[in-house]
Amino acid sequence: MTTTQKLSMRDQMVATIAELFERDERTALVLAAVSATQFAPILQRYPQRALNLGIMEQSMIGVAAGFALEGFIPFAHTITPFLVERPLEQLKDDFCYQGLGGNFLSIGASYDYSTDGPTHHGPADVPLLMQLPDMQIVVPGTAHELDQLLQAAYANGSPTYYRTSVAEHNEHLDIEFGKLKVIKQGSQATVIAVGPSLEYVLPAVEGLDVTLLYCTTVAPFDKETLRAYASKGEIVVVEPYYEGALVPGISAALEDMPTRIKAIGVPRQFLHRYGTLEQYNAALRLTPEEIHRRIEQFL
Amino acid sequence: MDTTTSTTLDEVKQLMRMAVGDEKHDVSAHSTLDILWVLYDRVLRYVPDKPEAKERDRFLLSKGHGPLALYAILAAKGFFPTTELERFGTWEGILGGHPDRQQVPGIEISTGSLGHGLPMAVGVALALRAKKGEQRVFVLIGDGECNEGSIWEAVMLAGQLNLANLTCILVNNHSSLYNFSDLETKFSAFHWQTTNVDGRNHEQLYQALSMTATTQPHVIIADIAR
Missing domain, CATH: 3.40.50.920 (Rossmann fold)
Structure with missing residues (x-):
């Protein structure tokens, strides 16, 4: 194991999704205003299937499900409480119950937003999502791991949650989706x-x-x-x-x-x-x- | 695509009578009957024995309450055997108080909780536009369902995105707690094309459902006297 300098998980998320857009025409992206600046190149290059919908997280998940119904592989992203807690029922009904695949990527894990108070804290994300049948839950420890896990699982046909964080460990590990x-x-x-x-x-x-x-x-x-x-x-x-x-x-x-x-x-x-x-x-x-x-x- | 059969609306009503056990949604089911009949008899393009045919028009029942009218029409049109109506709400059957897309041929989305289908229809319309598909997307909501905030998120979004391939049928059976006397102006304000019809008048419904797309999403406000 070696210590390496790397992208933040948030930057890696954008980079990996950009790479997946390059090579897979089935990809689609929906945002609820958060990270629109970081994703701007994708939004501009693929305006038909990469959209910033504005601050409407419930509909963001519903729209993502609509893309999934038509054979696309959607990515939806915002800050943890607004991706998991506010549209929890949409994740349950629009994805898990429908039997649709999709990727949900959060930023602001637990108390990453340590100066912003509990409205922006998300330590309930994983326990809540564990109650949804068929939801896969991924908790990378570094940007490198996020890239490996996203590449491995993004098109596997299941709803999958990726919890990114500013907190990272310092090891460079090669890991495998679904394996300890x-x-x-x-x-x-x-x-x-x-x-x-x-x-x-x-x-x-x-x-x-x-x-x-x-x-x-x-x-x-x-x-x-x-x-x-x-x-x-x-x-x-x-x-x-x-x-x-x-x-x-x-x-x-x-x-x-x-x-x-x-x-x-x-x-x-x-x-x-x-x-x-x-x-x-x-x-x-x-x-x-x-x-x-x-x-x-x-x- | 084949949309013609010899079935009549009376036969559909007979099929609805075969199913028992959803009396709480009777009003809801009968509110949508004429609209769905005109839609499936004269407007939608579909192939009953290939319910997932790519070229089909999409119909999403956002208001998952009272799906009996839809079940009866799907059965009458050949999506599944009419005997399924007799097994409504039973362990052995596929039809229940809210529809399950993984069970029922012709059901595009599983609904029941209000306010989900319109956002999903926006996603379907966007996806079809991205694929340059010619298919149309129809979604049915209720005036009671319009109490849900997610409906107005999606109304705002569809107008902003100029989703001309999306038609929303708003069944106004006056079940909302709030008086939506001016639904038309509300949708107009969000850049929708609007048409008011009598929800029992087949010719008015046909004309409205067959309207050629402009550049905007279209809402058909179908009034049902209560």
């Missing part, structure tokens, strides 16, 4: 780090005799790899959104063996403070030191 990646092996417990959480989990497990699995596809969850690396039945999962979303999946994967699970993630509370990501992480006990202490306590 084994980072290291140990004997005391199995730690699962999801997406950007890896940045803090890697130092947190330093010196601990644990297996570390890295997860970028939350749904569908890779039960097989977990089963192969969880013989001890002691599981810690560290997630960058509301804590515990993966617990049912882990529990189901290991249903025939005695299992203890510790879930670490964002607590369910409104954050009535403004500040930096680091201040939020410290207040919510999501620093490497705190994660290390909580894992040791569990063991």
